[in-house]
Amino acid sequence: MTAKWMSVAEIKQKIGESSAEEVTADYLEAIKKSKINGYVTVSDRALEKSKEIDSEGHKGPLAGVPIAIKDNISVQGLPNSCGSRMLENYVPPFNAHVIEKLIEAGAVILGKTNMDEFAMGSSTESSYFGPVLNPWDLERVPGGSSGGSAAVVAAGEAPFALGSDTGGSIRCPASFCGVVGLKPTYGAVSRYGAVAYANSLEQIGPLANNVEDIAVLMDVIAGHDARDSTSVPEEKTDYQAALKDDIKGLKIGVPKEYFGEGISPGVEKAVWDAIHHCEALGASWEEVSMPHTKYALASYYIIAMSEASSNLARFDGTRYGFREAGETWHSLISKTRAEGFGDEVKRRILIGTYALSAGYHDKYYLKALKVRTLVKQDFEKALSKVDVLMAPTMPNPAFKVGEKIEDPLALYLSDVNTVPINLAGVPSMSVPCGFTDGLPVGLQIIGKPFDEPTLLRTAYTFEQNTDYHSRRPPEVA
Amino acid sequence: MVYENPDGVMIGLEIHVQLNKLKSKMFCGCSTDYHDAEPNTHTCPVCLGLPGALPVLNREVVKAAIKVGLALEGEIAEETQFHRKNYFYPDLPRGFQTTQYDYPIVSKGKVVIEGEDGEHEVGIWRAHMEDDPGKLVHIGSIEKSKGVLIDYNRSGMPLIETVTAPDMRSPKEARRFLDKFRNILEYLDVFDGNLEGAMRMDANVSVYGGTRVEVKNISSHKGVEKALLYEIMRQKNVIRRGGEITQETRHFDEARGVTIGMRTKEEAEDYRYFREPDLMPMKVSDWTPKIKETLPELPDAKRARFIEQYGIADMHAKALTSKIMLADFYEGVCKKGTDPKQAATWIADVLLGELNYRDLVISSYDGSTIGCINDKDHSIANSTRVADMVDLVALFTDGKISDRAAVEVIRTILDGEEEKTPLQVIEEKGLFKAEDDLVTKAVAEAITENEAAVQDYLGGAEKSLNFLVGQVMKKTKGTADAKTAREMLVKELKG
Numbered sequence: 001m002t003a004k005w006m007s008v009a010e011i012k013q014k015i016g017e018s019s020a021e022e023v024t025a026d027y028l029e030a031i032k033k034s035k036i037n038g039y040v041t042v043s044d045r046a047l048e049k050s051k052e053i054d055s056e057g058h059k060g061p062l063a064g065v066p067i068a069i070k071d072n073i074s075v076q077g078l079p080n081s082c083g084s085r086m087l088e089n090y091v092p093p094f095n096a097h098v099i100e101k102l103i104e105a106g107a108v109i110l111g112k113t114n115m116d117e118f119a120m121g122s123s124t125e126s127s128y129f130g131p132v133l134n135p136w137d138l139e140r141v142p143g144g145s146s147g148g149s150a151a152v153v154a155a156g157e158a159p160f161a162l163g164s165d166t167g168g169s170i171r172c173p174a175s176f177c178g179v180v181g182l183k184p185t186y187g188a189v190s191r192y193g194a195v196a197y198a199n200s201l202e203q204i205g206p207l208a209n210n211v212e213d214i215a216v217l218m219d220v221i222a223g224h225d226a227r228d229s230t231s232v233p234e235e236k237t238d239y240q241a242a243l244k245d246d247i248k249g250l251k252i253g254v255p256k257e258y259f260g261e262g263i264s265p266g267v268e269k270a271v272w273d274a275i276h277h278c279e280a281l282g283a284s285w286e287e288v289s290m291p292h293t294k295y296a297l298a299s300y301y302i303i304a305m306s307e308a309s310s311n312l313a314r315f316d317g318t319r320y321g322f323r324e325a326g327e328t329w330h331s332l333i334s335k336t337r338a339e340g341f342g343d344e345v346k347r348r349i350l351i352g353t354y355a356l357s358a359g360y361h362d363k364y365y366l367k368a369l370k371v372r373t374l375v376k377q378d379f380e381k382a383l384s385k386v387d388v389l390m391a392p393t394m395p396n397p398a399f400k401v402g403e404k405i406e407d408p409l410a411l412y413l414s415d416v417n418t419v420p421i422n423l424a425g426v427p428s429m430s431v432p433c434g435f436t437d438g439l440p441v442g443l444q445i446i447g448k449p450f451d452e453p454t455l456l457r458t459a460y461t462f463e464q465n466t467d468y469h470s471r472r473p474p475e476v477a
Numbered sequence: 478m479v480y481e482n483p484d485g486v487m488i489g490l491e492i493h494v495q496l497n498k499l500k501s502k503m504f505c506g507c508s509t510d511y512h513d514a515e516p517n518t519h520t521c522p523v524c525l526g527l528p529g530a531l532p533v534l535n536r537e538v539v540k541a542a543i544k545v546g547l548a549l550e551g552e553i554a555e556e557t558q559f560h561r562k563n564y565f566y567p568d569l570p571r572g573f574q575t576t577q578y579d580y581p582i583v584s585k586g587k588v589v590i591e592g593e594d595g596e597h598e599v600g601i602w603r604a605h606m607e608d609d610p611g612k613l614v615h616i617g618s619i620e621k622s623k624g625v626l627i628d629y630n631r632s633g634m635p636l637i638e639t640v641t642a643p644d645m646r647s648p649k650e651a652r653r654f655l656d657k658f659r660n661i662l663e664y665l666d667v668f669d670g671n672l673e674g675a676m677r678m679d680a681n682v683s684v685y686g687g688t689r690v691e692v693k694n695i696s697s698h699k700g701v702e703k704a705l706l707y708e709i710m711r712q713k714n715v716i717r718r719g720g721e722i723t724q725e726t727r728h729f730d731e732a733r734g735v736t737i738g739m740r741t742k743e744e745a746e747d748y749r750y751f752r753e754p755d756l757m758p759m760k761v762s763d764w765t766p767k768i769k770e771t772l773p774e775l776p777d778a779k780r781a782r783f784i785e786q787y788g789i790a791d792m793h794a795k796a797l798t799s800k801i802m803l804a805d806f807y808e809g810v811c812k813k814g815t816d817p818k819q820a821a822t823w824i825a826d827v828l829l830g831e832l833n834y835r836d837l838v839i840s841s842y843d844g845s846t847i848g849c850i851n852d853k854d855h856s857i858a859n860s861t862r863v864a865d866m867v868d869l870v871a872l873f874t875d876g877k878i879s880d881r882a883a884v885e886v887i888r889t890i891l892d893g894e895e896e897k898t899p900l901q902v903i904e905e906k907g908l909f910k911a912e913d914d915l916v917t918k919a920v921a922e923a924i925t926e927n928e929a930a931v932q933d934y935l936g937g938a939e940k941s942l943n944f945l946v947g948q949v950m951k952k953t954k955g956t957a958d959a960k961t962a963r964e965m966l967v968k969e970l971k972g
């Protein structure tokens with residue numbers, strides 16, 4: 001039996017019975033037959049690595065378990081393109097903190113997954129390497145920006161994957177592809193080695209076919225790292241210990257602002273059904289108000305683009321990456337950036353530069369920071385009364401490739417339910433909670449800072465009592 | 478006497494100091510000891526700005542900045558806050574510099590200098606931490622350069638930028654401020670001013686309360702003084718001719734001694750400052766009292782103590798404390814039992830004078846020897862030992878050698894090709910004071926052999942006596958004491 005779509009526990013059992021090499025080979029075989037363009041780079045060292053694990057008798061928690069890595073997380077020796085022509089041939093000489101942890105645990109890196117260029121997008125259409133296709137409907141987008149990571153997990157081309165979430169980039173594609181995704185609390189996972197889009201907002205996090213595997217991965221990647229000053233020196237959390245089928249007495253808050261105008265009826269129904277299901281399992285729910293939600297989207301985009309305009313300044317063709325020759329250094333850098341970046345990246349750099357400029361700084365950037373504080377207070381207030389918040393991850397199911405790419409504003413608006421979480425820095429998960437017109441719907445569960453255990457317990461209980469997570473996309477089966 | 482400042486000169490300074498005595502760079506573990514290294518060998522993903530690498534603030538940089546702030550009698554911030562200053566330049570690997578903006582580590586300090594009319598206070602507006610970019614190296618001369626190479630060894634070096642109030646009223650005051658400021662930093666042991674690029678200065682100056690002009694990137698204290706002298710003259714002449722001073726940034730051409738306008742565009746640069754999201758504020762309010770306790774004795778305090786403890790003149794105390802290594806050398810000599818007043822004269826007046834004459838600056842003191850380098854060509858000069866100074870002063874005070882001979886010894890030690898002790902020099906050159914009868918004989922000979930000069934002197938020509946003294950010195954090969962010879966001649970001729 002192929003290892004495709006197996007849980008980590010099943011894979012470990014299979015390795016015990018046969019070998020890590022066989023498991024890796026199964027996944028490489030699935031990748032070979034892929035129809036979704038989920039990988040930018042498939043590692044030619046994966047099989048060799050799995051053999052090493054076998055011969056060493058590696059005892060790590062992920063010994064021989066394959067994993068896919070978003071192409072903005074540095075893996076020594078593999079290109080780290082960030083979905084951009086700018087870094088197509090850039091090979092980092094160091095490993096990200098999370099990669100060091102994975103290697104220590106014995107994981108086998110299958111390859112680097114496709115993404116929106118520099119993580120800027122919600123559809124994975126802005127990748128220089130072409131769009132990723134949604135395994136549930138090959139005419140639709142997988143969501144973004146970690147579209148490759150979500151899609152390869154959904155399609156059985158990796159048991160689980162790492163993504164990054166700046167404004168929903170893990171949860172959106174998890175929702176669109178019918179997999180589980182977690183954006184950890186800001187500071188829970190080291191960002192060292194992840195190429196920054198908007199540093200104050202983003203976290204690396206796991207995507208998997210089930211909640212347990214999310215916890216397994218968190219136990220490996222989370223924890224303090226002195227190389228990331230924003231990493232929080234907390235006592236190590238035992239994420240797998242949180243996996244209990246019990247939400248009796250759990251208090252759920254339902255923010256009415258997250259069911260606003262434009263939400264698709266199918267999504268609304270699936271999410272309410274999920275909330276009622278939790279009620280039946282012993283939880284209670286109440287409506288809560290988060291009045292500043294309507295300003296969050298504008299605040300998010302101003303902050304993210306401002307930070308991006310500075311973070312991406314280093315790509316000047318001088319030291320590494322793409323270079324277009326010029327007569328002078330100034331013409332070299334402007335040609336390099338004109339040719340090396342795609343339209344969406346350039347749009348965000350320009351807007352961010354504008355928002356930080358003298359005369360506009362206070363009007364836009366400073367105001368956005370003030371709104372951020374208010375949004376954060378909304379969460380503090382709401383989460384002081386309830387244990388978790390529940391809402392739709394995305395207001396709509398996956399849309400068609402090309403449908404929104406010419407209308408950036410419509411695309412930005414689809415992030416309305418995910419970006420407030422990044423502004424507040426709180427943890428949030430998306431779990432499959434139903435289907436509408438054959439497309440997966442994601443339930444978003446939001447928690448208090450560093451209370452991932454409660455999120456995991458809630459998601460796990462819901463999962464144990466439903467079967468959405470075990471359905472597979474027919475087109476890639 | 479009050480200095481009237483007739484041209485209404487107001488000078489402010491911005492000084493960038495590299496904290497090159499710290500072991501590692503500002504945000505990574507790379508060594509700061511790159512000055513003799515191959516290009517791009519002291520780098521890592523962080524200081525090369527590779528994507529995904531993150532800065533970690535070196536606590537030692539913050540401690541050094543707090544030390545500086547306390548020495549400048551400034552207010553120390555409660556926590557560190559960093560901003561990004563965004564601009565493109567090939568030596569700037571991340572496209573921004575990490576600096577402090579509206580909450581610097583130090584604010585509202587002061588330095589008292591010797592002004593035009595006595596003690597004069599120069600306000601310190603702020604001192605903040607920031608990182609240094611890399612360095613551009615032109616292939617060949619700048620004019621004919623075929624290309625530019627970039628060395629990132631310097632990238633990420635910790636800097637402190639200090640901004641003064643426009644409190645200096647003359648180029649001389651600016652120079653004195655810089656000398657004192659550098660001296661304070663060396664006392665704090667955070668900075669070696671002799672390393673290339675260790676201190677870079679911008680000066681702003683206005684006359685008659687008018688528009689201020691900035692002169693950028695001057696590399697020496699003398700350069701600042703010269704640039705300001707030129708710039709004040711230029712501004713006065715523009716005004717005299719009925720022109721107006723425009724707000725601008727000028728460059729100082731050190732070779733020609735003139736300032737040159739750099740930008741014609743009026744637009745101000747927009748650095749799009751914003752808080753550095755990758756560095757969380759570091760609370761330092763509880764560090765400050767501890768650092769204050771460990772602060773070393775500073776120049777003014779040392780000067781007062783020298784006067785008190787050694788009973789030396791203020792002029793000497795000031796000169797001896799003008800450099801920490803010199804002060805330590807002096808105390809080293811005194812500790813060996815040398816009379817402090819004699820030691821002060823020989824070190825502050827003679828040794829320091831001879832060093833200055835040779836453009837030598839003290840660059841090291843290891844407890845027994847001071848090392849010097851040439852300020853012009855940075856070559857290493859002969860060193861001077863405590864033990865030698867102790868011996869030399871003893872030989873002089875015991876009357877074994879004349880003052881002239883002692884000076885000769887110092888010169889020989891500084892200029893000699895081999896290392897020699899004072900005794901060796903004295904023996905080789907026959908500098909021991911001549912026996913009295915030898916001098917008496919020489920005096921008698923000088924009188925009999927130079928009758929005309931004797932007659933002239935007796936006739937009232939004082940100059941002729943000088944000639945006769947010269948003759949005595951010649952006959953004794955310089956070993957006679959000139960003063961004694963003169964007295965003996967006068968006694969012999971006039972009774």
Ligand SMILES: [Zn+2]
Nearest residue numbers: 505507521524
């Ligand atoms: Zn470094």
